[in-house]
Amino acid sequence: AQSVAQPEDQVNVAEGNPLTVKCTYSVSGNPYLFWYVQYPNRGLQFLLKYITGDNLVKGSYGFEAEFNKSQTSFHLKKPSALVSDSALYFCAVRATDTGFQKLVFGTGTRLLVSP
Amino acid sequence: DSGVTQTPKHLITATGQRVTLRCSPRSGDLSVYWYQQSLDQGLQFLIQYYNGEERAKGNILERFSAQQFPDLHSELNLSSLELGDSALYFCASSVVGGANTGELFFGEGSRLTVL
8 A cells, every 4th residue: 555654753943954854655656746734724735746757846935855766755855944834744645546546644744943 | 725615614512413514625626535634643534526426435434424516515424423533624626536646735624623
């Protein structure tokens, strides 16, 4: 079964420093991978996705993610963190069930950016 | 604003009761997904409907049921409520269920508190 793992419950980083939020995946076949962000009291918002092609995917709000097939990872990155980036981040993989796709989410990583 | 509308935003009820959560997908989206987010279980996929038909089922309890109506809005019915059902329930929609690349648009959720 397709799954993703987010090994860190929380990541702390100072504003202006680079950030990385880790995700590893387990899929059969080619992975379709996603990152979503959840701000307090809000729904999840799509950040970026990897379907095929370039291993470095650029998304919203200056975020990017690096797909690494040999390490089965899809880490989320940003060169310079902002306090406003503080939120809950979810990695997800598309899973196929009876021909229809659904997203399977990781447990989430809370990012805390300090001023 | 994702374009997905969920009502009510907050709901407080007692054990043993029944509630209905409502979701209006983005205009033109045929697929509706329900997810449950709780502190200990993370984001769990419950069920998916596509153009009125159930297409995928996840960790949905037998006490829970859902449907999608001809106008494409969906309802999630939760009955015989238990304390452990307290959670944030999200609805998400996407353009189509089978051929899309997985991007979902989430509503802001319905927070259910069972006392």
